Amino acid sequence: MTRVFADRMNKLGTETAFEVLAKAKALEKQGRDIVHLEIGEPDFDTPSNIKEAAVKAMQSGYTHYVPAAGIPELRQAIAEYLSKSRGIPVDPDEVVVTPGAKPIIFFSILALVEPGDEVMYPNPGFPIYESMVNFVGAKPVPMPLKEENDFSIDDEDTAAKITKKTKLIILNSPENPTGGVLSKGNLENIADRIKNRDDVFVLTDEVYSQIIYEGRHQSIASLPDMKEKTILLDGFSKTYAMTGWRLGYAAMQKDLAQKVTQLMINSNSCTTAFNQMAGVEALHGSQTEPKKMVEEFRKRREVIVSGLNKIKGITCKKPHGAFYVFPNIKSFGMESKKLADLILQNAGVAVLSGTAFGAYGEGYLRLSFANSVPNIEKAIKRISDTMKELKPQARAA
């Protein structure tokens, strides 16, 4: 057969959540009732002031191309927000607006990483990191997030993995899929190890920075001398329940911002104009709704964690941020992927295998609690019943 696709496509990974969603939808088509705990998006509606701002912008002419790096009002609003929330001076020229936060991962890796470079990243972690590192021919160097470390990174291990070839260190806090957060100590350790390295960058993915249940969010960009080395990624999808709008951004040193803008010109031209005006309203308008969402997530966290811990054989740590739990299912002696499939087929609950987030996710499942309390309770009951029915050999080991 003639070769059709470019070789590089073999190196590109995917996001299993979308595949599981498709399987769950197929079961629903057959008449099955499925509880969706697979997809990572708030179940709330986008606050109405934000939607109204988009409609107003559309009606007043924001329907054409706008500057590739983002409209000046939004870059200004983002710079002010980041300066205030991270305690560092951010200039609008350092901000690039993209269709969702995800393209920033793509663009910064394309702009910085050469084949053969090493890129450190959390594992289990958002699968796009490893996928993109492989895509550009670099070497993925996992930083394992272990349950015994409360799903944070291990400082010694991290230090040992920084080599002459390290080009980029990817951090994510609060973390998808574990709900772990990085402490100031973790961040200081990394900052200290790379303080004399002008050739190492940090991509800090902070899309869950507002969804945190204890303490304050810490950013490596806020540490002395770190801003210049950091790509600070954030967005609107999670905080403002705007996943379908596709609106994200990052702050980075100006030279790099220009390169990322060039990638925007080559791929998207610009981010949707009226969405950007909605982004201005999101940042300038009332923060009551997003705060209410976090309080609701906090209640659901209690329900899901206590429910899972009551199921014999499952143990579940309380996540400190984001809206995911990462229960340990090792006692069933089954591969995570098989168990996730079985839970979908038998219990009608869509969950993800921990391995959807990398090899270090084996032995775990990821459940999103961005769903109502009654649905979470229904899911727990169904999972509990299914686990009881598991054959003894499946429970062994």
Ligand SMILES: Cc1ncc(COP(=O)(O)O)c(C=O)c1O
């Ligand atoms: C850690 C992390 N980073 C980035 C993203 C992408 O966000 P967006 O929808 O704004 O592209 C997600 C989405 O699930 C995520 O979990």
